[in-house]
Amino acid sequence: MKEGPDIAQIGALIGDPARANMLAALTGGRALTATELAGVGGITVQTASTHLAKLEAGGLLTQRKQGRHRYFTLADEAVARLIESMMGFAAGRGHLRHQPGPKEPALRKARICYDHLAGDYGVRMLDSLIASGSIDAVGDGLALTEKGEGDLKRIGINVGDLRSSRRPLCRSCLDWSERRAHLAGSLGKALLSSFLDKGWARRTAESRSILFSPEGDRQFLRLFPVDP
């Protein structure tokens, strides 16, 4: 009874709908202000403020004040992974909130998952990288091959730079909409960044969905084909 980590505390932190919505929104990777978060939580700023304080005390959030704003972000990638894994679990049990609204399809097609690409396109990209021999999949682990390193260089991603960070290069992340893995880790981040830099896609204002331009769409599908 008194053994092990206290799972109830963080469960309770995530267990409030307003807080859960805020956390989910922050899984989008960008920092949000208290007022914005109050919006996504459907509550007033006062209430949001107390919620945010609790989340911060619990170690799930960090804040950075900038002028008269306070920007909140998830404390680190581990929090993002926890949230995503809970989403995957909830989706599997049919605990859905979505009356399939207008934004839903876009979200399933391509969205941001902390800092990398998720949704149909995310899964497709990983499948394609594996099929082309750029990434080795062993069990549920992923590893970049030499061929992959060369291929990535050709589209402007220098893997050497990424290796210097302590963060793992490749990591598989379970996609809640597709129920299959997509690519996370510093490489996943670098790939998404490059798409955004190239103008192939852009992030939307308040949602987690990623919008591909017609041109970007073509380029993406050409670069990551799926075998027939």
Place this chain on the structure above:
Amino acid sequence: MKEGPDIAQIGALIGDPARANMLAALTGGRALTATELAGVGGITVQTASTHLAKLEAGGLLTQRKQGRHRYFTLADEAVARLIESMMGFAAGRGHLRHQPGPKEPALRKARICYDHLAGDYGVRMLDSLIASGSIDAVGDGLALTEKGEGDLKRIGINVGDLRSSRRPLCRSCLDWSERRAHLAGSLGKALLSSFLDKGWARRTAESRSILFSPEGDRQFLRLFPVDP
């Protein structure tokens, strides 16, 4: 706001201390009755009953009635993984409940994690299997090698039988006490079963800890050496 799976529901389910304790106890893998669970939760049976009903409605638990008892177990392995991952997360944030009681050290040395070995011994076993070339570790994924298949056969584990199940053979599972990976999956289960069958170790009544006999301890350490 209305997009994605409802993470708050399961958060709330886990967020109650009594329920969290029950779930943690069930991570021990064996089925427990409502009264036993009331015990670990520190509540009366009436209260436990309502909690258990909620957990079942939420899809986290299943019950099987046998005579006048009702045996509760985690609904499936996904639930166990979710709980364990939350434990790992909570441990990392220092959300500990343990005033390091008497049972704590035993729990850190060897315990059961749903159906496989965790704790110091679990981590050691995986390390040793990797060092000896029985298991390939790529990224955070694990794969059994041909050599490993042979070695396992020699200690009485027929991998062929395990492959027939849909469940993955090797899976890495983050250990909350060691903060490193141990071996899960059907192979992890088979290994622990064999230790128990051989009488090297036994499960304890109400706790998740695994007790090795002096002889079993010797055999285990001989079989899974760590290089100096």
Place this chain on the structure above:
DNA sequence: GCGATGCTTCGGTTACGATCGAACTATGAA
């Protein structure tokens, strides 16, 4: 300096859920 904006703190209300005693159902034993 002044007002406007972003956010927190305080106080009081409200609602929900955890809790348990008591009564009720079901299975097993004698």
Place this chain on the structure above:
DNA sequence: TTCATAGTTCGATCGTAACCGAAGCATCGC
């Protein structure tokens, strides 16, 4: 049948936490 054990359902109590209005700080633009 009767008694005992395991469990659920009901009803009532109680505590806590979510919530918002109002007031209080802090920072910016002017």
